[in-house]
Amino acid sequence: MKAAVLHEIPGKLQVEDIQVDAPGPHEVLIRTAAAGLCHSDLHFLDGKYPYLTPVVMGHESSGVVEAVGDQVTYVQPGDHVVTCLSVFRGECENCLNGRPSICQSRTGMRPDGAAPRLSRNGETVYQFANLSSFAEQMLIHEHGLVKIDPEFPLDRAALLGCGVMTGVGAAMRTARVEPGSTVAVIGCGGVGLSAVQGAVIAGALRVIAVDMVAVKLETAKRVGATDTVDASQTNAVEAVKELTGGAGVHFSFEAIGLKATAEQAFAMLRPGGTATIIGMIPFGTTIELNGFEFLSERRIQGSTMGSNQFRTDVPRYIELYKQGRLKLDELMSNRITLDDVNEGFEALGRGEVTRNVIVF
Numbered sequence: 001m002k003a004a005v006l007h008e009i010p011g012k013l014q015v016e017d018i019q020v021d022a023p024g025p026h027e028v029l030i031r032t033a034a035a036g037l038c039h040s041d042l043h044f045l046d047g048k049y050p051y052l053t054p055v056v057m058g059h060e061s062s063g064v065v066e067a068v069g070d071q072v073t074y075v076q077p078g079d080h081v082v083t084c085l086s087v088f089r090g091e092c093e094n095c096l097n098g099r100p101s102i103c104q105s106r107t108g109m110r111p112d113g114a115a116p117r118l119s120r121n122g123e124t125v126y127q128f129a130n131l132s133s134f135a136e137q138m139l140i141h142e143h144g145l146v147k148i149d150p151e152f153p154l155d156r157a158a159l160l161g162c163g164v165m166t167g168v169g170a171a172m173r174t175a176r177v178e179p180g181s182t183v184a185v186i187g188c189g190g191v192g193l194s195a196v197q198g199a200v201i202a203g204a205l206r207v208i209a210v211d212m213v214a215v216k217l218e219t220a221k222r223v224g225a226t227d228t229v230d231a232s233q234t235n236a237v238e239a240v241k242e243l244t245g246g247a248g249v250h251f252s253f254e255a256i257g258l259k260a261t262a263e264q265a266f267a268m269l270r271p272g273g274t275a276t277i278i279g280m281i282p283f284g285t286t287i288e289l290n291g292f293e294f295l296s297e298r299r300i301q302g303s304t305m306g307s308n309q310f311r312t313d314v315p316r317y318i319e320l321y322k323q324g325r326l327k328l329d330e331l332m333s334n335r336i337t338l339d340d341v342n343e344g345f346e347a348l349g350r351g352e353v354t355r356n357v358i359v360f
Contacts (some may be wrong), residue, residue, distance in 0.1 A: 003135035010047030011019050012342050018120045023069035026141050033154035035133040037059035037344045037356045038141050038162050040280055048056045056118060056125040059085045060162035061133030062154040072142050080150045083163045084310040085129035089142040102304045108141045117203045136360055139194040146314045155357050156328040160314050167194025169306015170253055172202050175276045179203030179301040184240045184268055187339035188216035190355045191278055193223050197326055200224035208243055210236050213351050223327045240268040249273060258280050271296035278303050335359045
């Protein structure tokens with residue numbers, strides 16, 4: 001099969017032929033239908049995070065089941081699915097406490113000593129996030145997918161596997177935005193726009209979108225933001241406080257992955273407010289906060305994949321889309337081919353697009 005392989009970090013992807021193994025116990029072979037280009041992948045291409053190479057990148061995807069291993073009971077060939085990198089075991093303390101997104105098991109991986117799922121000329125090709133969706137096929141654990149309505153468009157379904165789940169979930173599950181509250185979202189890429197939507201769906205009275213790109217702020221308005229702040233023209237913290245009568249917001253979300261914007265998210269809170277960091281801040285970066293601010297019960301927290309419970313979340317998001325309450329079409333910038341993957345990431349890095357989606 002053809003796949004986009006990263007041979008060195010930092011580096012570019014190379015589309016080449018590799019081999020995929022047959023499904024083992026609890027494994028599912030999927031014919032990839034669509035895969036979104038996420039900023040998380042770009043962090044690895046740019047060298048901000050380490051990873052074993054060669055590796056097939058990609059983690060936001062949808063497809064159709066082609067074959068299943070023995071002991072698989074959840075899906076069968078022909079089922080349409082969305083994948084998720086937060087593969088759960090279902091037996092650890094986190095899973096049993098309703099937090100499968102931070103399951104600490106190695107369920108998504110094959111046992112030590114087993115043949116690799118992906119290879120090239122007998123050599124191991126590593127799997128990114130236990131998925132590797134920049135390929136014509138994916139071989140994954142059955143706990144890394146959710147079955148969906150076969151009538152739902154698979155290009156839009158792919159977005160639910162990471163960006164939408166992460167942003168909407170950060171607002172609704174991690175932070176638990178309250179009706180009537182004020183919200184600020186810093187960064188209006190796919191994840192940030194999804195956080196805007198999660199806040200709107202949760203009943204926020206005011207949702208302030210912050211970015212430095214005018215077209216992204218316009219998109220934020222289309223998906224529900226009540227106000228926008230162009231951070232290229234003004235101090236974002238001061239502007240958000242002015243929009244809230246000097247008080248600051250109840251909830252803020254950082255969806256870029258930078259030290260400066262994480263600190264801004266905390267600074268724009270009102271007393272008792274909560275800042276949630278969604279973006280992947282580069283490994284080793286230290287966040288600096290004014291300790292005095294904690295005396296007014298301001299809080300800062302992280303969010304992993306929107307604290308999702310994806311087997312129940314994804315079908316609900318599909319229903320919200322059908323009702324017109326969750327916007328997915330507005331998040332898609334372009335449909336591209338696998339051969340266009342590097343150009344797609346270059347456009348993402350320049351801030352020109354929200355989501356390019358590879359359609360196979």
